[in-house]
Amino acid sequence: MTPSVAFISHSDCGRHDTGWNHPEHVGRLRAIPRALRNDFDLFGALQHLEGRHATPDEIALAHEPSYVALVESIARQGGGHLDADTIASEGSWAAASAGAGCVLDAVDLALSGTALRSFSAVRPPGHHALRASGMGFCLFGNVAIAAHYARRSKGLDRVLIVDWDVHHGNGTQALVEGDGDIRFVSMHQWPWYPGTGPADDRGPHQNVWNVPMPAGQSREAYVSAFLAAVDAASEGFTPDMVIISAGFDSLAGDPLGGFTLELDDVTRLTREMVSRAEQWCGGRLVSALEGGYAPERLGEAAVTHLRALL
Numbered sequence: 001m002t003p004s005v006a007f008i009s010h011s012d013c014g015r016h017d018t019g020w021n022h023p024e025h026v027g028r029l030r031a032i033p034r035a036l037r038n039d040f041d042l043f044g045a046l047q048h049l050e051g052r053h054a055t056p057d058e059i060a061l062a063h064e065p066s067y068v069a070l071v072e073s074i075a076r077q078g079g080g081h082l083d084a085d086t087i088a089s090e091g092s093w094a095a096a097s098a099g100a101g102c103v104l105d106a107v108d109l110a111l112s113g114t115a116l117r118s119f120s121a122v123r124p125p126g127h128h129a130l131r132a133s134g135m136g137f138c139l140f141g142n143v144a145i146a147a148h149y150a151r152r153s154k155g156l157d158r159v160l161i162v163d164w165d166v167h168h169g170n171g172t173q174a175l176v177e178g179d180g181d182i183r184f185v186s187m188h189q190w191p192w193y194p195g196t197g198p199a200d201d202r203g204p205h206q207n208v209w210n211v212p213m214p215a216g217q218s219r220e221a222y223v224s225a226f227l228a229a230v231d232a233a234s235e236g237f238t239p240d241m242v243i244i245s246a247g248f249d250s251l252a253g254d255p256l257g258g259f260t261l262e263l264d265d266v267t268r269l270t271r272e273m274v275s276r277a278e279q280w281c282g283g284r285l286v287s288a289l290e291g292g293y294a295p296e297r298l299g300e301a302a303v304t305h306l307r308a309l310l
Helices: 011-015 026-037 040-045 065-076 092-112 142-153 170-176 219-233 263-281 295-309
Strands: 005-009 047-050 079-083 086-089 117-120 159-163 182-189 208-213 241-246 285-289
Touching: 005 026, 005 092, 005 295, 011 026, 011 092, 026 040, 026 295, 040 295, 065 079, 065 086, 065 092, 086 092, 092 117, 092 142, 092 241, 092 285, 117 295, 142 159, 142 170, 142 182, 142 241, 142 285, 159 170, 159 219, 170 182, 182 219, 208 219, 219 263, 241 263, 263 285, 263 295, 285 295
Parallel strands: 005 047, 005 117, 117 285, 159 182, 159 241, 182 208, 241 285
Antiparallel strands: 079 086
């Protein structure tokens, strides 16, 4: 019997209004259900669920409560800039709290067995958000919040986060590296934004595996390096849940990256993580959207990822 896989989203994620000239615009999210509707078999095989909003206390599992309140206040006042390229609009609190809430729902679904695996199509992305500030298009660290929720609210002993976005997940690292029972793997372009993530940055508990890679390498070089880091991170560490920061800006042709991955590589990376999750933790795997700035390509990649999750 094929395990149930959930496609989780929330209409409020479309309320985060950055403007169409911003790379992280609402068209990214719209491209995913559009692509999914063209794959009738896959569409019918998935559970389609609308997630919930995370509460301020849940978001504060990873962020300063004062920062959580600030984002809500800025949105209530009509919006503003959190940094040069990170925008909050009137709808951004609803969007960001829904994005985090979808990923928390994914944790609950995996633990209940209702949907062992899931992909949350959410925005704004999260892996650059820091404890007390937004950064790099990100307001709240969705996967970091989910990892702390799994550990502190759901009692899991060990969580593994893997991030194949073309940019270093500096925010995720900053938000989880203090917990030695959360391990984090990030493969990313180097040198590139945000300028963090050298290989020798292992975190205070040696629980971080950074894999900086130059642009323009072979597809196999990226896939092999990522999987080797995942295997190193899991040596002597059997996670109770796997969380993926699924950044599709690592695909060839993305305007904000120089990696060369293709859709076949998305399939392989996903299947490799599914196989490992089945060995480690009964298949519990939670995936959430990060980057990907060529919308049609993003839609194709998300569908490819979902098909591989099945």
